[in-house]
Amino acid sequence: MTTTEVQARPMDLLRFATAGSVDDGKSTLIGRLLYDTKSLFTDQLAAVEAVSAARGDEYTNLALLTDGLRAEREQGITIDVAYRYFATPRRKFIIADTPGHIQYTRNMVTGASTADLALILVDARKGLVEQSRRHAFLCSLLRVPHLVLCVNKMDLVDFSQDVFERIADEFTAFAAKLDVPDLTVVPVSALKGDNIVTRSENMPWYEGPALLHHLERVHIASDRNLVDVRFPVQYVIRPQSRVVTDYRGYAGQVASGVLKPGDEVMVLPSGFTSRIAAVETADGPVAEAFPPMSVTVRLEDEIDISRGDMICRPNNAPAVAQDIEAMVCWMDETRPLRVGGKYAIKHTTRAARAIVRGLHYRLDINSLHRDDSAGELRLNEIGRVRLRTTVPLLADEYRRNRTTGGFVIIDEATNRTVGAGMIVETA
Amino acid sequence: MTAPAAYQVTHLDALEAESIFVMREVVAEMERPVLLFSGGKDSIVMLRLAQKAFAPAQVPFPVMHVDTGHNFPEVLDYRDRRVAELSLQLVVASVPEALASGLVRESADGMRNRIQTPVLLEAVEKHRFNALFGGARRDEEKARAKERMFSFRDEFGQWDPKNQRPELWALYNGRHHPGESIRVFPLSNWTELDVWHYIARERIELPSIYYAHEREVVERDGMLYAVNDFLPARAGEERFKARVRYRTVGDASCTAAVRSDADTVEKVIEEVAATRITERGATRGDDRVSEAAMEDRKREGYF
Numbered sequence: 001m002t003t004t005e006v007q008a009r010p011m012d013l014l015r016f017a018t019a020g021s022v023d024d025g026k027s028t029l030i031g032r033l034l035y036d037t038k039s040l041f042t043d044q045l046a047a048v049e050a051v052s053a054a055r056g057d058e059y060t061n062l063a064l065l066t067d068g069l070r071a072e073r074e075q076g077i078t079i080d081v082a083y084r085y086f087a088t089p090r091r092k093f094i095i096a097d098t099p100g101h102i103q104y105t106r107n108m109v110t111g112a113s114t115a116d117l118a119l120i121l122v123d124a125r126k127g128l129v130e131q132s133r134r135h136a137f138l139c140s141l142l143r144v145p146h147l148v149l150c151v152n153k154m155d156l157v158d159f160s161q162d163v164f165e166r167i168a169d170e171f172t173a174f175a176a177k178l179d180v181p182d183l184t185v186v187p188v189s190a191l192k193g194d195n196i197v198t199r200s201e202n203m204p205w206y207e208g209p210a211l212l213h214h215l216e217r218v219h220i221a222s223d224r225n226l227v228d229v230r231f232p233v234q235y236v237i238r239p240q241s242r243v244v245t246d247y248r249g250y251a252g253q254v255a256s257g258v259l260k261p262g263d264e265v266m267v268l269p270s271g272f273t274s275r276i277a278a279v280e281t282a283d284g285p286v287a288e289a290f291p292p293m294s295v296t297v298r299l300e301d302e303i304d305i306s307r308g309d310m311i312c313r314p315n316n317a318p319a320v321a322q323d324i325e326a327m328v329c330w331m332d333e334t335r336p337l338r339v340g341g342k343y344a345i346k347h348t349t350r351a352a353r354a355i356v357r358g359l360h361y362r363l364d365i366n367s368l369h370r371d372d373s374a375g376e377l378r379l380n381e382i383g384r385v386r387l388r389t390t391v392p393l394l395a396d397e398y399r400r401n402r403t404t405g406g407f408v409i410i411d412e413a414t415n416r417t418v419g420a421g422m423i424v425e426t427a
Numbered sequence: 428m429t430a431p432a433a434y435q436v437t438h439l440d441a442l443e444a445e446s447i448f449v450m451r452e453v454v455a456e457m458e459r460p461v462l463l464f465s466g467g468k469d470s471i472v473m474l475r476l477a478q479k480a481f482a483p484a485q486v487p488f489p490v491m492h493v494d495t496g497h498n499f500p501e502v503l504d505y506r507d508r509r510v511a512e513l514s515l516q517l518v519v520a521s522v523p524e525a526l527a528s529g530l531v532r533e534s535a536d537g538m539r540n541r542i543q544t545p546v547l548l549e550a551v552e553k554h555r556f557n558a559l560f561g562g563a564r565r566d567e568e569k570a571r572a573k574e575r576m577f578s579f580r581d582e583f584g585q586w587d588p589k590n591q592r593p594e595l596w597a598l599y600n601g602r603h604h605p606g607e608s609i610r611v612f613p614l615s616n617w618t619e620l621d622v623w624h625y626i627a628r629e630r631i632e633l634p635s636i637y638y639a640h641e642r643e644v645v646e647r648d649g650m651l652y653a654v655n656d657f658l659p660a661r662a663g664e665e666r667f668k669a670r671v672r673y674r675t676v677g678d679a680s681c682t683a684a685v686r687s688d689a690d691t692v693e694k695v696i697e698e699v700a701a702t703r704i705t706e707r708g709a710t711r712g713d714d715r716v717s718e719a720a721m722e723d724r725k726r727e728g729y730f
Contacts, residue, residue: 013438041702044569080591082572083565085618092438094616106593113595221435234448235455239484247483253448253597258434282479290434294447294480307455331593346598349455408598415579415602417592 011087014220017096017111017144019135020121025152029121029190030084030097033212036197039086081107090216105138105365105380106331109420112142113406116220119148124157124187127167133174134365140178141327141382141422143402145223147175148184150211155189159202177368179399182218186211224291228396229257229265230318230404231311232348237296249280249296250305255348255403257313259289259297266314267305268394273314274301291403308350310394310404318396318404321426324354324387327363327398330377332411332418337377337385343418347393347407354409358386377419384424398422439625446473446613447480448597449576453558453611454480454487456601460558460611461518461551464490466502467676468633469562469614471509472622475631476613477560478513489516491556493547495539496523497657497679505634520550537657538681544728548584557608558601566618567706570722576615582606584728619674619706620699627692639672639690650683674699674706 020026034040084095096111098104112118118139122132132149139147149171157163168185175183186195187206194200197212209217234252259265263276277298279289289295297311305311312318330337339359345352362374362383377383398405409419436444453460462477464470477486492506510517522539525531530549531542551559565572575591577599592600601609614622626633644651645664651671652658657680660666671684672695689695 010437012435013441080573080588082569083616084572085566085616087438087618087620092618092621110593110595114597224434226434235451237481237484241483241485244483251451251480253444282482292441292444293436294444294451296482344602346600349452403596406596406598408593408595408600410600410602415600415604417594417600420593420595 011090011092012220013092013094014117014215014218015094015096015115016117016119016215017098017108017115017139018119018121019098019108019111019138020131024121024123025190026097026121029119029150029152029188029196030095032190032193032196033095034084034086036193037086037088037212081111088212088216093215104134105329105382108135108138109142109329109331112139112144113402113420115139115142115144116223117146117148117215117218118144119150121150121152122167122171124151124153124160124163124167128170128174130366132171136171136175136178136180137365137368140175140180141329143179143399143422145220146182146184146218147180148186148211148214150190151185151187152190154187154194154200154203155192159187159194159200161203161205164203164206184208184214184218186214225256225401226258226290227256228316228318228401229259229263229311229313230255230396230401231257231259231297232350232394232404233305233307233309233311234349235307236305248302249298250311251294251296252311252349253294254289254291256291256401257316259295259311260287261285264314265299265311266317267303268310268312268317269320269392270303270305270309272301272303274299274303276300308348310348312394318394318401319426320392320394322389322392323357323427324389324393324395324421324423325425325427326385326387326407326421326423327382328377328385328409328422329382329420330379330418331420332416333379334414335411335418336379337383337409337419339375342412344410344412345387345389345393345407345421346410347395348404350391350393352389352391352393353412354387354389356385357388360384360386385421387421393426395423395426397424397426439621439628442617442621443476443479443625445597445616446476449599449611449613450477450480450560452599453560453601453609457558457609459554459556460488460560461554461556462486462488462490462560463562464492464506464517465562465676466492466506466634467562468622468626468637469564471631471633472617472625473560473562473613474509474513475629486513486515488560489518489554491518491520491550491554491559493520493543493550494522495543495678495680496521496526497539499634499636499673499676499679501634501636502676505632518550518554520546522546525549539678540681541727541729543678544584548728551584551608557603559608559610561610561612562614563612564614564617564619564622565612570725574612574615574725576612577601578610578612579603580608580610580728584608586610586725586728588722588726620696623692623696623699627696634676636673636676636684638692638695639670639687641668642671642684643667644669644671644684647683651686652683653679655679 082097098107098111120135164187188195237249277300280296361370361372396404405423407421525546672687689698
């Protein structure tokens with residue numbers, strides 16, 4: 001790769017989450033993607049080979065690449081979400097690699113929260129298992145826009161088209177019951193490299209792209225919401241300087257929509273309106289700002305705006321709501337979520353306190369059965385909750401906006417992040 | 428909803444936007460942030476991002492250099508120039524002073540990497556810093572691959588990798604009790620190559636030792652170390668001149684150079700894109716101690 005090639009085509013960024021256990025060959029798949037895109041370094045590989053040999057593994061255990069912590073190596077388990085990076089000339093990729101067994105839901109929800117795409121692996125010999133359905137459900141709950149099912153170990157089923165199609169059909173039927181906007185199914189052998197980087201000659205019946213080809217080209221630009229202008233004010237920039245006087249800019253990252261100078265805007269919760277005077281960056285003013293740009297917005301009128309306020313459009317605004325209906329995933333092992341419990345909430349750049357007014361049901365993520373007799377949510381459990389907040393949240397439904405629809409719940413005594421919420425309705 | 432191609436950003440723009448967001452969150456929510464500035468390329472990029480995040484205002488926090496006393500003169504010069512240019516407040520946490528006062532003792536191998544930690548923690552306590560920006564990246568090392576953007580440290584500055592706060596969306600939880608602190612890593616999602624592309628794009632000046640130059644070195648444990656006051660040649664080691672550059676800049680007694688002809692940022696990018704060895708693996712004696720050397724140091728409060 002020469003410098004001119006590196007700079008010729010601007011790369012974009014795709015974040016994806018992988019889910020599955022060691023048995024599915026997930027680590028092998030990630031190892032292969034890293035290796036075949038030259039993102040795995042010889043000293044990393046040598047270290048893994050040495051540790052594998054010392055442990056008496058029969059093959060180079062690529063799981064050791066991602067299992068970086070001492071406890072993980074000693075116990076042969078993966079504890080936490082690990083982030084991996086690779087790039088091709090087209091795209092840079094961030095993998096959130098989530099472990100399959102321990103704290104599964106918590107980690108998967110964390111990894112999926114920022115993912116453009118989720119990659120689910122199944123073993124072709126075993127077909128869909130409970131875990132595959134759970135993965136698919138969590139991806140749909142977290143609104144991951146693109147889903148890829150990799151039917152792995154095709155070499156062990158003689159690259160059989162029948163086996164592949166049976167699994168693909170079954171998964172497609174299941175996904176139809178969920179909210180999965182885009183599903184791609186790829187037959188692969190991670191160990192042998194079939195359909196990972198290049199199309200496999202062992203499966204001429206498969207007409208789709210190799211996995212990497214799909215990851216490089218899947219269209220993610222349209223996943224961003226460019227319609228609803230939402231600019232959560234993060235910080236007010238007021239230079240204390242003799243050179244720059246009377247400057248007042250609202251710094252933040254565009255959550256959705258497009259902001260342009262001259263646009264009429266409304267500021268919540270006050271409801272005051274003004275026009276955008278300028279959209280600025282340190283490199284100068286820009287004609288438009290859109291997600292995920294971090295910019296500074298200046299308004300024509302001086303109105304009182306502070307962190308946690310939201311700039312939107314007068315005819316397209318989020319709800320201003322203190323009563324929130326949300327799906328909540330509980331993430332704390334020590335204390336369960338209980339009705340009547342009080343917590344801190346972080347939603348966009350806004351902080352609030354909230355009380356749990358009701359728990360409508362707990363969801364069995366394997367059967368999707370709703371248990372409306374549940375009195376609490378324990379670690380890794382998901383349920384529909386009604387919250388009342390001390391100050392209004394400026395919120396959209398999570399299905400419409402992942403940034404203004406998501407929040408985290410924090411235990412006020414321990415300061416730990418104990419839950420993740422996705423807003424279903426505001427009242 | 429069809430988006431015109433124009434509404435796309437490059438990966439560098441996306442990374443920059445994320446880092447700026449993270450830095451603004453810290454300043455908005457935490458009272459006493461500080462940026463750890465070593466004069467290394469990652470901390471230099473981080474400082475550029477800080478300038479951008481708060482422009483046209485000044486960078487609203489001080490920078491801190493943990494000075495091991497084993498410095499490359501080029502790096503110290505660079506630090507002082509940058510600090511003056513940006514009118515920054517510089518806090519120096521000095522290992523030589525801590526040695527003199529008895530806070531720490533020289534380790535047997537003479538490396539000062541590990542004894543930096545108590546010095547850092549003492550300075551944090553003295554200045555009551557509660558948020559420390561660090562330039563660590565997740566691609567550097569496997570213990571760092573599981574690090575959060577906002578990483579909680581207890582009152583002893585310790586990291587508990589098994590007990591980290593889940594980090595969802597861009598909702599970072601910086602809450603802590605008095606005495607506890609948060610390490611913040613705005614470059615978490617950057618790779619070495621991203622950092623170099625950004626340095627090229629932004630035309631960021633670096634200390635000259637990052638580019639190829641002639642230097643007198645010895646070969647030790649398969650790595651090339653510059654011969655200097657803190658690192659004399661050992662008996663039997665042959666001193667020779669080589670054309671080298673540094674991929675990382677740390678304590679001068681444990682940071683090695685690599686052979687290189689890359690004397691411009693473009694050539695460095697070409698070299699980094701083609702290299703098959705990680706930067707810490709190639710240049711850091713401190714990471715070679717054991718399989719979990721970085722994790723152990725991080726648990727104790729290392730950055």
